[in-house]
Every structure is written in structure tokens, then in C-alpha cells.
Amino acid sequence: MKELLNKWYKNHALVYKILLFLSTTLFIVYLFPKTGKFRFSFEKGKPWQSENLYAPFNFAIKKAQEEIESERLEVENNASVYFDLNTEVKDLVLSEYLKKFNQTFKDTLDLNTNESSLYKKGRSFVDLLYSNGILDTDYNYPNTKPVVLVSSNTIEKQLQYEDLIEIGQLRQRLDDHFSESPSADRNKIISLFFDIIKPNITLNESLTQNALEEELSQISQTRGSIDKDQLIISKGQVVEDEEYIVLNSLKSEYESQVWNTANYNWVLVAYTLLVALALLMLLLFLRKYRMEVFLNNTKVTFIFFNVVIMILLTTLVISYNSQYIYVVPLCILPLVLKAFFDARLGLFAHVLTVLLLGFIVPNSYEYMFLQIIAGIVTILTVSELYKRANLFISVGQITLIYIIAYFAFFVIQEGQVTSLKWETFGLFILCGLATLFVQPLIYIYEKVFGLVSDVSLLELSDTNTKLLKELSNKAPGTFHHSLNVANLAEASANEIGANAMLVRVGALYHDIGKMKNPTYFTENQSTGINPHDELSNRESARVIVNHVIKGIEIAKKHNLPDRVIDFIRTHHGTSMVYYFYMKEKAENEDLKLEDYSYPGPKPFSKETAILMMCDSVEAASKSLKEPTTTKINDFVESIIDKQMENGQFLNANITFKEIQSIKKVLKHKLANIYHLRIEYPE
Template sequence: MKDFVNKLYRNHALIYKALLFICATVLIVYLFPKSGKFKYNFERGKPWQSENLYAPFNFAVKKTDEEIKQEKQTLTQNSILYFKVDKAVETSVKNAFKTQFKNAFPDSIPALDLDNLYTSGKIIIEELYQFGILNEDYNFPDNKIVALLENRVEKDKVLFSNLVKQDQVVSVIENVLSNQQLLQYKKNFVSLFFDLIEPNLVFDKSTTDKVLQEEFSKIAYARGRVEKETLIISKGEVIGGNKYQILKSLQSEYESQVWAKSSYYWILFAYTLLVALALLMLLLFLRKYRPDVFENNTKVTFIFFNILLMVFITTLVVNYNLKYIYVVPICILPLVLKAFFDARLGLFVHVITVLLLGFVVSNSYEYMFLQIIAGIVTILTVSELYKRVNLFISVGQITLIYIVAYFAFFVIHEGTIETLKWETFIWFILCGLATLFVQPLIYVYEKLFGLVSDVSLLELSDTNSKLLKALSNKVPGTFHHSLNVANLAEASANEIGANAMLVRVGALYHDIGKMKNPAYFTENQSTGINPHDELSATESAKIITNHVIDGIEIARKNNLPDRVIDFIRTHHGTSLVYYFYKKEKEQSKEVETSDFSYPGPKPFSKETAILMMCDSVEAASKSLKEPSSSKIEAFVENIINKQIEEGQFLNANITFKEIQSIKKVLKHKLANIYHLRIEYPE
């Protein structure tokens, strides 16, 4: 039992990856559609490539979306508008007219004329309220049919043009008075009715919409039927018009039919196999080409989490409305992975994710082509994500690629641009804007997963930061040495294509441990007194080697990322403090090399190997007397060759060719630093 537990413990990282793999597969399959996929691929205007297709069962031929839309437009145009009529308003106006009529006309008017005026007023009210007065100006066509509702009961149907708008009241008054030859009293009537007339018609939107929806529900979504064993299309026949719609109807019916329990489980099993295969390819890629990432469970979890997130968001959008599918910023995935890892890994994960999403979306080939091309453009264009302008330029290029590729696909499918849906381009622009969210997302990921991006490295390289300020104040000599090493390391990294930003930051912080005992390091001794004179060689060596341990402690207290701490741990590897080792050996023949060796480990990446070379060369270069080109070349060769002989770079993935390139850079840089000057006369 104990052996079994020990075996589990030794393989806990592999077991964790297996569980992560299983959980990711199950979650992705759970998000997938649970119906079958139509086994034929076809496009409008292209020949049918498969064998003759006969109807496998009876099915209805569905109308196209355009046909349904046209029917709905026709129903909307012919729909009836419903208005509520308030009869109490007309009664109220008539009563008010009786009481206020005499006040509107002077007593000097003859009685006969007054009778005619009173009669004309009643006629005006009858005209105005024959069908009613609108409470506001509605923008409906004059030929629309209107149903008048009184207490929710339909009383009459008229044309909308028969209803009186409020600005038409004066014209009605004029029309009645001209017929009665009483136009000279127009002002009196206008003044009288200005206060009396009130609208009595209100648009009943809820009833109008309800009736329209009832009409919509009566629409037949099918136009014909295909019987079982009927020939649908022959091999080589061009797919177009009605044939295309029949095939789309068969595909829809095939994918939406109710599956038997056995079929359902077979489909689920098949989906699981395909998803597991895709994720397995990703793990194999990491194991073969990115072993450092594969061994780090946090990084593997981070990659799987991002894949799951993209599948989840895409599935949500597809379930809500498929037309918004291109708003999902899939290109955030390669951007994020490139920021934390490298371009090759970012592109590989992006392709795997897009292949998985092909099961979720319709027109999967078109979708996958667009997303893979956009991902490639993302990887090729974004070189330095911490520079904001680069991100904006890249987002612009991604959006342009989306638009161009979609336009090309649309023309291929439709053969014309007349029916092009320009609103789709707006979705691509929104997708580009959503991609800008990558910056805050990277910050969140850094905090959640403890990863380091170039943006964080840029912040850490600021010499005004708290820790580097303390380094420059407490140990100015060490700080100056670190700056020189940073410049040499950055130039070397650029020469061989390593991460220049990472190695620069590592160089700036690699000697922070010297802040604990600054006087014991020669670059900080300004008084001429050397405290090592009072110590034994063993004690001195211990103080010197301890600056690595002290540096790690200081780094952890200041929350420096592990990638930066790696430079502190490895910048001396397992090399000897040779000066004190030799001094001790002169006094005693039996010397333990472990007492004079740095704790290690040896450098395990190109960047940490570069720092080790640059640190040793820069520190030792201070001892050069009367430097010349030949001396500098021999000096650099000796130091780095000695490190190679000691096997310091065996764990680093650095080649001899790259080491030669680094030597060349160091020689050139040191030659510039120690260039000879002519003596100027005093």
C-alpha cells in the first residue's frame, strides 16, 4: 500500500493532467449540440459531389428566410390598426358648446344668423367626431385600414385618412362654414373650439401587435413535401434554387429529429472521441516541443481554461443568436498565449480551438477558414504587445482580414453583391474592438495564474521602481554593474532571438541579494578597506555565495515573479568562488569544493544562460589592464569556454552556434566600452 501511495505521489503531475484532460473533454462535449451532423457538404452554385441522393424519409420543404420575411412584410403592410374611441369626449364637447356658444358671439348678431351659426357649430362637431380626432400625429399610411374599438368592441372600420388630426381641425371648420356661407365668423369658431375640442382616439398598440402576431402564427413555414425514396439530386448536378432549399430542409430535418436513446449515446461517444483526439494532440505537442510548459501544471491548466472559455462563449452566442457569431473575439486566444508563451504555441492552440468550434457553428468551413487566417495574422503582426500602438494596428489588420475574407465567401456563395448584408461588417468591427480587451484580460490572468507577460516585465524594468531604487541607493556599484549586464544581455538575446525583455529584467534584479552585505563585494568598496581581510576564505566564500539565497528571499518578499527569481537562482550556476577557493587551497591541501560552490541550479533556458555569460564577463572585465582588441577577445573566450567545460549550460536549450554569436556580441560591446582615447594636452 505504501509503495502504491509513493507511486501515486511521484506521478501526481501526470495524474493531474489526465484528470484535467478528462474534465475538459466532458465539459466541451456537454456544451456541444447533441444532434447528429448532416453527412453531406454542399454549397449553392456548385456540383453535387456525392452519389445520387434519395429522400431517406418523408419531410417538408421549408421556405427560405427571405420568403418568410416577405410574407411577414406583406402581413404587416395589410394589417389593421386598432384605435380606442372615448365616446364620453364627444358628449362632453357638445355640452360645453351649448353653454359657451353665446359667449363666443356678440349680441348684435341677428337671431336668424345666430341660429345658423349654432347649427353650423353642431355640424362641425359632428364632422370632427364622425370617426374621431387623433390624440397625436401618427405616421401611418393614409390607405391603412383602422378598426375603431369602443369598450374593446369593434364598432367600425375606416381608412386612416378619415381620422382627423389635430392640425386639421381648422380646415374642417373652414369647410363647413364655406358651405354655410358663414366664413366671416371663422375666427369666432376657431377661438371657441380651441378650448372645447379634445381628441378621442388613442392608438391601441397592444391589440394591434397581438392581432399581427396571430396572423404571423398562421404562416406556413413549408411549401411542399418530399416523399421517401424520391430522387432529390443526382451526382454532378449543380445545386441551385429549389434543389438547394430541399437539401437545406433535409439537413435541418435530419439534425433536429428526435434521436433514439441508442443513437444519442453513439453521437455523444463520437463527439467525445473527436474532442479527446484534439486535446490529446495539444498535450502531445506540449510534451514534444514545449516540455517546460508541459511539466508546469499551472500553465497547462491555463491553456485548457482558455480553450474552454472560448467554446463556452461561442456556444452562448450561437444559442442566443447565430448572426452575432463573428462578434466573439476568438483572436484574443492567440494574443494571450503569445503574451505568456510564444507564437508557435499560440497558433497551435488557436487552430485546435477553432477546429473544436467547427462543431458548434453552421457553415463550419467558412468559419474555420476565417478564424484560422485571422489567428495567423494576429500571430504575425503583434510583436510587442506592451506597445499599445502595435495592438491597435494588429486589431485593424485582423478586422480588415475578416471583412475581405467574408466578402470573398459571400460572392462565391451568392454570385452577386446585391444581397450582401453590410451589417455583418459591423459585427467584425465590434469583434476588433472586443479584441482590445486583451490588455486587462492579461492583467487578470497574471494575478489568477501567477504568469508573467511582457507588459509586467516592462513595469519591472523601470529603474524607478521601489526595489531598484533601494538597490541604487544601498549598493550603487552593484546597481551600475546590473545595468551594464542588462545592456549586454539584451543585445545578446536580440542576436539569437531569445526573450530580450525577460533577460533584461532578470539582469537588473540578479544581484539584489548583495544589499544584505554590500561592503563584502568589491564594486561597493569605496574606502579601500576590504572586510574579507579579517575573515577566513571559507567564511568569505559563504558570504559571497549567500547573496544568491538572500536575493531569492528579497525577491519573494517583494513579490517578484518566479521567472525573474530563476535568474537570481541560476546566474552563477554551480560554479566555484575561485579566488577564495584558491586562497584556501594554498593554506590547506584538503578543501571541500562544496564549501566554495554556489548552490545552483545551473541555467535551464537560453535567457538564464545568457545572463550567466554576461554577468561573468562584465564582472571580470573590471580586472582588464590596458585592454586591447586581442585581449578582450581572449578574455571573453576564456571565461565562456571555462563555463562550457564545467557543464554549466548542459540544462539550457542553447546551441554552440548561439554561444558563438553571444561571444561575438560581448566582444564588440566590450571593445566599445574600453575603446582607447587619445591623450588631450593639459
């Protein structure tokens, strides 16, 4: 059991990567749709590229969305409107009419009221009004709109909307009906009716809506069917409207209805294999080309996390509305990975993410082409992300590439531009604006994952930071030396295409350990007193070597990033404190090399190798007496060649050609520092 635990502990980093790989794979597969994917691609108005297609099973032909919408509109226009009819209102109005009529005309009529012609005319008008009914308000339905009158859940009458009387029509109907009556009687009877008339019809909204929904539900989503083995389309045949509808029906049926439990499980297995294969390629890339990233579980987790976030956002948008697919700022992925790592890793992860999304997005080829091109443009254009203007310029270029590529695809598919969907361009602009969120996102990632980007490096390069201020106060000579090394290292990094900002920051902080015992280093000895005169050679060597250990302790105390601490660890590699070693060797030949050697490790990147060269050359250049161009050239060659002979650059991915370029830069810079003129031949 103990051996098993020890074995697990020794391989815990690998175990973690395996668990991360499996969990990421399963989560991505969980996000994917669990259906098969139609294996044929086709476009309306384009020839069918595959072999003759026969129906693999019986399926119904689905109506086009426009056809369904047309039928829905027709049903809505012809659907009946249900009104509640109050049959008691008419009796109440007649009773009120008799009462009001007797009160109004009792002095002017000689005959019995019931036999009065005016009364009978009014009585017939009431019958006319309530023959169909009076609406409680104007509903603005078309005159031909079917109407159903309902009383006590019983249909009383079916008619058209124009057969009902609106309140606004009452005055006109009164004038027409009593047009032949004497003027005085007409005004009185009209006034009487305005007092007694009451509406008896009100809209029944719930019944109307239920009836409409029932009729809409009866609309068929299909028209006709295709039998198994029936020829759907021949090779080379143009996909016209009818063929396009049939093919879409087959695709929809294939992806949604033909999958039983066994099919579902096979699809799940297939998705898992493909996703696992893509993520495995990412891990293998890290292991082969970015070993320092592969060995750091935090960085591997960070890369996988960003890939998953992009897939999650895209699947959420697709589930909501696939038309907004281009709003997802997928180019944030290469931007972030380039900011923390490098362009090659950023592009590789971006391409793999786009390939995975090709399973679930509509028009997958168009989507993948646009996103890969945009990712390439992102990598090519974005440099020095800490400069705000650069980010805005790059986002503008990315948006422009999106628009140009989409326009080209649309013209290829449609053959014209009149029906161009301009709103899609708006989606690309929104995508560009969302991409600007990468700046605060980088800051959040730095805090959560403990990483460092060029933005943080820019802040650390400020010589007014607390730590560099302390260095300048306690060890002014070391501070001046660090500034000179930073300038040399930055110029060298720019020459060979290394990270100039990173190497500059590393140079500024590489000697902070000298703050503990500043007077033990010659650049800080302004009084002429050398404390090493009171120490043995071994003790002096230990003091010199310990400035690396002290520097690491100070850096960790001030929360400097690991990328910066790496420069403190490696700027002397495993070299020797040669002066005290040779001094002791002259007196005592029985020496231990480790007592006079730095603990290492050796430089393991271009940037750390550059710092070792520049630090050694700048420090040793102070010993040059009456420097000339020839002396400087030989001096630089001698120091760097010695470091190469000692194998200090074996772990760094730096070439001989790049080292020669760095030598050239150092020679030129030192010549400028010592104000040397070019030696012209006599």
C-alpha cells in the first residue's frame, strides 16, 4: 500500500493531467447535441455533389417555414371571434323605454301610448338594435370577420362583425330611423334612446384565444411523404426549391427521430473519441514543443479552461438562437493564450477549438473558415497587448476580416448581393466590441491562476516600484548595473525576436539579492574598503553565491511572478565564482567545486540565456582599460564562448545564429557606451 502511495505521489502531476483530460472531454461531450449529423452537405441553387441519393426510410416532407407562416396568418384572419351575449338586456331596455316614453310624451299624445305610431317606431328600433346585439366598445375587426355569439356556454348565433352595432354607429342609426318624424318628437326620442340603450355583447378573450390555438394546432407541419428507396436527387442535379425542402426534411428526420437507445450510445462514443483526440493533440503539442507549460499543471488547467469556456458560450448561444453565433468573441482565446504564452500555442488551441465547434454550429464550413482566418489575423496583428491602441487596431482588423469573409461566402452561395443580411455585419461589430473585454479578463486570470502577462510586466518595469526604489537606495551601483543590463538585454531580445519586455523586467530584478550585503559587491564599494579582505576565499564565494538565494527569497516575499524569479535563479547558471576559486586554488589545491559554484539551474529559455550573456558582459566590461573596438569584440567573444564551452545554454532553445546576433548587438552597444569612433584605415 505504501509503495502504491509513493508511486502515486511521484506521478501525481501525470495523474492530474489524465483526470483533467477525462473531465474536460466528458464535459464538452455533455454540451454537444446527442444526435447524429447528416453526412451530406448541400446548398440551394447549387449542384448535388454526392452520388444519387435514395430515401433510407419513409419520412414526411416538412413544409417550409414561410409556408407554415402563411397558413397561420390565414387561420388567424379566418378564425371566429367569440362574444358573450346578455339576453336579459333587451327586456330591461324595453321596460325602461315604456317608462321613459310615457314620461316624455304624456302631454302630447291623445291616443293610448301602446297604440302611438311614434311608440311603435321606437319599439321596432329596439328590436332592430338587439336583433344581433350592441357591442360594449369598438373592436376594430374587419367587417367580414366571423363572429360567434355565446350565451350560457351555448352558441346563439353565427354572423359577421359588420352585423353587430358599435356604440359609435348609434347616432347615425337613430337619425336614419326617425328621419320622417316631426323635428320636436325626433329630438326627444333620440335623447330618450341615449338614456336607455345598453350594450349586450362583450368579447370573450379566453374562448376566442382557445379556439384560435385549437385551429392553429391543426395546421399540418408536413405535406406529402417520401417512401423508402425513392430517388430524392441525382448527382449533378441542381438543388431547387422542392429538392431543398425534401433534403432539409430528410436531414431533420435523420438528426432527430431515427435514433434509438443504441444509436444514442454510439453517437456518444463517437463524440467522446473525437473530442478526446482533439484534446490529446493539444497535450501532445504542449509536451513536444512547450515542455515548461506541460509540466506546470496550473498552466495546462488554464489552457483547458479557456477552451471549455469558448465551447460553453457557443453552445449556449446556439441553444438560444443560432443566428447570433457570430456574437461569441472566439478570438479572445488566441489573444489570451498569446498574452500568457506565445502565438504558436494560441493559434494551435484556437484551431482545435474551432474544429470541435464544427460539430454543433450551422453552416460548419463557413463558420470554421471565418473563425480560423480570424484567429490567424489575431495572432499576426496583435503585438504588445499592453499598449491600448494596439488592441483597438487589432480588433478593428479582426472585425473587417469577418465582414469581408462573410460577404464573400454570401456572394458565392447566393450569386447576388440584393438579399444580403446586413444585420449579420452588426453581429460582427458586437463580436469585436466583446473582444475588447480581453483586457480586464487578462487581469482576472492573472489573479486567479497566478500567471503573468505583458501588461503586468509593463507595471513591473517601472523603476519607481517599491522594490526597485529600495534597490536604488541600498545598492545604487547594482541598480545602475541592472539598468545597463536591461538595456542590453532588451536590444538583444528585439534582435532575435524574443520577449523583450520579459527579459527587461528580468534584468531589472535579477540582482535584488545584493541588497542584503551590498558592500560585498564591487559596484557598491564607493569608499575603497573591500569587506572580502576580512573573509576567507570560501566565505567570500558563499556571500557572492548567496545573492541568488537571497534574491529568490526577496522576490517571493514581494510576490514577483515565477517568470521573473526564473531570471534570478538562472542568471549565473552553474558557473563558478572564478576569482575566489583561482585565488584559493593558488593556496590550496584540495578544493570542492560546489563551494565555488552557483546552484543553478542553467538558463532554459531564450530570454534567460540572453540575460546571462548581457549580465556577464556588462559586469566584466567595467574592468576594461582603454577600450577599443578590437578589445571589445575580443572581450565579448571570449566571455560568451566560455559560457558556451561550459554548457550553460544547453537547456535553452537558442541557436548559434541567434547567439552570434546577440554578440553583434553587445559589441555595438558597448562601443556606444564607451563612445568609440570607427577605426578608419590609414
